[in-house]
Amino acid sequence: MVNLMLLAPEITILVTGLIVLLAGLFLSAQSKKIVGYIAILGCVVAMLLTISSFGTTAVMFSNSLSIDALSQFFKIVFLTVTTLVCIASVKYTDGNDHADEYYVLVLFATIGMMMVASANDLMVLFVAFELASLATYGLAGFEKKNPASIEASMKYFIIGSLSAALLLLGIGYVYGATGTTNIEGIAQNIDLLLNSPMGILSLVLLIAGFGFKIALVPFHMWAPDTYQGAPSLVSALLAAGSKKMGIIAAFKVFIGALIALQADWQIAFAILAVLTMTYGNIVALSQTSVKRMLAYSSLAQAGYITMAFVVMTPMALTGGILYALSHGFMKAGAFIATAAVVYMVTSENKDILNADHLDNFKGLGRRMPITALSMTVFVFALSGIPPTAGYMSKFILFSSTIQSGLVWLAVIAILNSALSLYYYARVVRYMYAKPTDGDRVSEPLPYVIALLLAVAGVLVIGIWPEPFVSMAMEAASVLI
Amino acid sequence: MLPILSLIVLIPILFSAVTFFTKTKEQARISALVGTLITLVLTMYMYFSFDSTSAAMQFEEAANWIPSLGITYHLGVDGVSMPLILLNAIVIPLLIIYTWNDVRAAPNRFYALILAMQGAVIGVFVSLDFFLFYVFWELTLVPLFFMVNIWGGANKKHAAIKFFIYTHVASLVMLLGIFGLYYNAWSLNGVPNMDMAYLIGQFQFLESEIARDAIFLALLFGFIVKTPVVPFHSWLPDAYSEAPTAGSVLFILLKIGGYGLFRVMLPMLPFTATPSLMITIMGALGAISIIYGAFLALAQKDLKRMIAYSSISHMGYVTLGAAGLVSLSISGAMFQQFSHGLIMSIMFMSCGVIQTKTGTSIINNLGGLAQKMPKLTVIMVLGFMASLGLPGLTGFIAEFLVLTFSFINMPIYVIIALLAIVITAAYHLWALQRAMFGTFNEKLGDIVDISSYQAFSMGVIALLVVYFGWHPSPVLDMMITNSEHIVSLMAVMGV
Incomplete structure (x- = not known):
């Protein structure tokens, strides 16, 4: 008997999505604000349901879905990001006739991500992956009158479709060799894939497929353009949520199913991790668009998380998993802060291009004190200054490399981390040390609430990490 | 019992938050002064109930923090940290009084940063868990970064980012060393634990000699960049001279690098694969810093930069004395940290006054200021004399102990350092002569x-310099107790 209560979070989000969809038909543009509140409520309820059932294990629907600490941890990550994005979106979609569609897409993307986290079968994983992707393609192009947004969506769609094709091809090869799409089934029949060219071929295709979603160099080309062009809050969802979907999928496929091919994919991930973090950090140094800078910084962060695949100890996986949660708070927060600035700039001057230019952050400490302070916390957290979530995650992840004797990797990661401080500190300098002639502006309440929640998350994980660390350890123990 | 150590860390941080939200300058400076005075009272209470004959940790507090990683909230003080806490607790309220009537943008943020800095620095001194230690260690960067960036001089942007990244890299290298210690003990005993004393104690059981040396050098790098020691000093002159006066004084009070040498490096030193090489490295770096810093100070045209370089030279005594490995040379090095904090505060405060009143700190553009500023001149001359090592003032005691007792183990380096004494005297006196005495430079105007606020705070520090110069035992006794303890631990190992 299937215990549907374990799927309650997904069902809640689905029902909320359908309610929003229906309500949208009957509401006028002015009263569409209410769908935002419904979406937030749905997310919060789903999150509470997930947290309350944390630690239960179950397999359902003919072994195609598995509920365990790992999947639940990532569901918490996705729901956190979605909640933050929805809260901030209340202001962004205010008075927009398409607000209902926006929230429906956000919620459906979230269901896709949550199903990926639970998938125990490559077909389920692929379908859920595509659900999330299709919804986010639409979201990236939400600003229909803004050419940059359309470009972002188009680029994301074309490259995303290509990567989906590669992923499917990779899954096809695995299925062809092992005769099953079930993750445990593949792990049992892995000897059919070992030492065969088909094994290598499927690894290449799978790494490319997931690499697109995680935005690992050299599969990252879409990310900076998409993050820059898409509405900032959608970029928050992409960078903080959808990227983690790629990571959990890669955890499941590589560590869950293809662990026997470890020697082959580990070296690939080592190269990709080093390339991604170094490239991301170096290119971020010269960006003047804050969204683009955050996009490259998010490449670098994905590079750090990828180190977990290289080290592959329980400690490293704990670090990687905790990093996913921390990054959710930090990156979503940073994009929401940028969204608040973009909102302020565009409401002053409608036709402005480059609303996220660094110059618009000048004197923000005086103009928008809460936004500026939150942004400071986020960028310092991203660069790993204690006592923040970013430091805590880096602490565990980087220290695990020393534990396994991979000193070279630790040194590269640490040099990268120091390099990143330059561009993060520059944002802070613009906000606090550059004079401006702009006046104090009132900060929209939804943005402020979302920012303060994200700041609270970043600081709580940094100052009292014990519950999060033990949850991440439990999640990591599912894998190893 | 009162958790006094938690209080002296948390009160400044709490008042920092309060000060940040004040609306006027009046409220900001009063809130800051109240916060630091409470800290001072608590510190004095702790100081007077401190047992300076015991080398053990006192006022210890311990609680679980992150049990799954073996991280505890463990605080304590001993003779190594007590004088440095005292130094911070005394000078920072005086610094707030010194800046009482300064005109500057955003005073609430300014005072909030000073308080945050005090909390973080004291946090470093009382932490007995490496994780906590590192958290506070990194936190000290943030207020100074803002301090230089917002209220700094013309070249502030460059100075702030250079300081931030340079010392951050050093901290990260140190963190790698901490990871090494942590996993060594974890794999030996099967449980994670971040306690400092425990990890340092387990260091000797690490089998690989290369790993032991690598860990030692990684930690040493972290500490000597912060100290700083030539050739890793280049962030310092820019940061010290571009910072506002209060920022320079906070930099001076940031004695965490030298503190790390005593707390972490010396107990580990005998167990490195090549202790004599490590001693040579430390001694040589100390001697080079002393003489190189002195020469560079001699060449400076700007008074503030001269003081910054003289600070490098003086901190060389700390490294040299620590490497001297005799209990009195180590005590001398510890006393140098304390004395240097007081003396440099006077020097930077004097320089700050000159800069605000005359608009310049280029020595050649000054001249004859003594005629117009007699009060400043008295205090400043005293500060300069203490800095060049005049007997009867604190600087002399520290340098005397370091030079005399380091001579036992490393005579060559002491001889090199002795050469610097002449240069030290030269640049101090020459700068005084050109800036303060002679004919008044009429271009400077009226x-x-x-002010009496400035005179008060500088005067109190000057009195302390004289007092501890004649009667150092209130802080020196506890330093000697602890350095004897460190040396006795080494003697067990036959080093």
Whole structure:
């Protein structure tokens, strides 16, 4: 008997999505604000349901879905990001006739991500992956009158479709060799894939497929353009949520199913991790668009998380998993802060291009004190200054490399981390040390609430990490 | 019992938050002063109930923090940290009084940063868990970064980012060393634990000699960049001279690098694969810093930069004395940290006054200021004399102990350092002569003497320099107790 209560979070989000969809038909543009509140409520309820059932294990629907600490941890990550994005979106979609569609897409993307986290079968994983992707393609192009947004969506769609094709091809090869799409089934029949060219071929295709979603160099080309062009809050969802979907999928496929091919994919991930973090950090140094800078910084962060695949100890996986949660708070927060600035700039001057230019952050400490302070916390957290979530995650992840004797990797990661401080500190300098002639502006309440929640998350994980660390350890123990 | 150590860390941080939200300058400075005075009272209470004959940790507090990683909230003080806490607790309220009537943008943020800095620095001194230690260690960067960036001089942008990244890299290298210690003990005993004393104690059981040396050098790098020691000093002159006066004084009070040498490096030293090489490295770096810093100070045209370089030279005594490995040379090095904090505060405060009153700190553009600023001159001359090592003032005691007792183990380096004494005297006296004495430079216009607030805070520090110069035992006794303890631990190992 299937215990549907374990799927309650997904069902809640689905029902909320359908309610929003229906309500949208009957509401006028002015009263569409209410769908935002419904979406937030749905997310919060789903999150509470997930947290309350944390630690239960179950397999359902003919072994195609598995509920365990790992999947639940990532569901918490996705729901956190979605909640933050929805809260901030209340202001962004205010008075927009398409607000209902926006929230429906956000919620459906979230269901896709949550199903990926639970998938125990490559077909389920692929379908859920595509659900999330299709919804986010639409979201990236939400600003229909803004050419940059359309470009972002188009680029994301074309490259995303290509990567989906590669992923499917990779899954096809695995299925062809092992005769099953079930993750445990593949792990049992892995000897059919070992030492065969088909094994290598499927690894290449799978790494490319997931690499697109995680935005690992050299599969990252879409990310900076998409993050820059898409509405900032959608970029928050992409960078903080959808990227983690790629990571959990890669955890499941590589560590869950293809662990026997470890020697082959580990070296690939080592190269990709080093390339991604170094490239991301170096290119971020010269960006003047804050969204683009955050996009490259998010490449670098994905590079750090990828180190977990290289080290592959329980400690490293704990670090990687905790990093996913921390990054959710930090990156979503940073994009929401940028969204608040973009909102302020565009409401002053409608036709402005480059609303996220660094110059618009000048004197923000005086103009928008809460936004500026939150942004400071986020960028310092991203660069790993204690006592923040970013430091805590880096602490565990980087220290695990020393534990396994991979000193070279630790040194590269640490040099990268120091390099990143330059561009993060520059944002802070613009906000606090550059004079401006702009006046104090009132900060929209939804943005402020979302920012303060994200700041609270970043600081709580940094100052009292014990519950999060033990949850991440439990999640990591599912894998190893 | 009162958790006094938690209080002296948390009160400044709490008042920092309060100060940040004040609306006027009046409220900001009063809130800051109240916060630091409470800290001072608590510190004095702790100091007077401190047992300076015991080398053990006192006022210990311990609680679980992150049990799954073996991280505890463990605080304590001993003779190594007590004088440095005292130094911070005394000078920072005086610094707030010194800046009482300064005109500057956003005073609430300014005072909030000073308080945050005090909390973080004291946090470093009382932490007995490496994780906590590192958290506070990194936190000290943030207020100074803002301090230089917002209120700094013309070249502030460059100075702030250079300081931030340079010392951050050093901290990260140190963190790698901490990871090494942590996993060594974890794999030996099967449980994670971040306690400092425990990890340092387990260091000797690490089998690989290369790993032991690598860990030692990684930690040493972290500490000597912060100290700083030539050739890793280049962030310092820019940061010290571009910072506002209060920022320079906070930099001076940031004695965490030298503290790390005593707390972490010396107990580990005998167990490295090549202790004599490590001693040579430390001694040589100390001697080079002393003489190189002195020469560079001699060449400076700017008074503030001269003081910054003289600070490098003086901190060389700390490294040299620590490497001297005799209990009195180590005590001398510890006393140098304390004395240097007081003396440099006077020097930077004097320089700050000159800069605000005359608009310049280029030595050649000054001249004859003594005629217009007699009060400043008295205090400043005293500060300069203490800095060049005049007997009867604190600087002399520290340098005397370091030079005399380091001579036992490393005579060559002491001789090199002795050469610097002449240069030290030269640049101090020469700068004084050109800036303060001689004929008054009429281009400077009408100049008034220091305000009574400034005179008060500088005067108190000057009195302390004289007092501890004649009667160092209130802080020196506990330093000697602890350095004897460190040396006795080494003697067990036959080093």
